[in-house]
Amino acid sequence: MITGESASGRRVQRLELAISYLLRAGVICSLAVVLIGIAASAVQHPAWTNGTVTIRQVLSSGRSPFSTWSDVVAGVLGGNGQAIVMFGLLVLVGTPVMRVALSIGLFAYQKDRVFVAITTFVLVLLLLSFVLGRAGV
């Protein structure tokens, strides 16, 4: 976005910079958690890393063992490496959602009603898709 030399222009630039740092922090957190989870999984399932089991066999059960938040939290608290990976992935998915939410605040600060409306619409759609995702399962 093009901002002017005015004090509020610089303020907006700093806010946009803050949002981008938060996004990057989110991705770095997610990457760290996922790598930790992969390491933990390698330790907990040595058969996966020394070639005695194939990917197809591991996935043969069809549905992933993690499909709700309670599954993931219970798994993480129990130290399950796969659950930790899943948690990292959920953090990653949450990053753009957070970015959209923060953008609403930024556009509201700039008194840009059209984009506040558009961005709120996007956020509502995102949250709806999370809620409605279970339909028919």
Added chain:
Amino acid sequence: MYIAGIVSGLLGIGSGALKVPAMDLAMRLPIKVSTASSNFMMGVTAAASAGVYFARGDIHPVIAGPVAAGVMIGATLGSRALGRIQSHWIRIAFVVLLLIVSLQMLMHGVWQ
């Protein structure tokens, strides 16, 4: 763009291959703006799809974990490089990539 979204959710591709040409050719945006905007759009739309896949138990951490880690590292390096390469080369790279991906899809679809 609407088609891009439907294709993305249905096939699981980012559909950047549809959005970038749309922005570059039809809207005449600078190519770097197109690729960066397309990337951001994919992040948001992928988040929506991911929520649905997760609820249906379609995300297997065995595969998704290493893929996500690799993509995060690669994407960081790639977007850093974006600032330093001339737009001319980015367009060429994109065309080459499109060709490879189309050929691959064709082969998978026809010669299963």
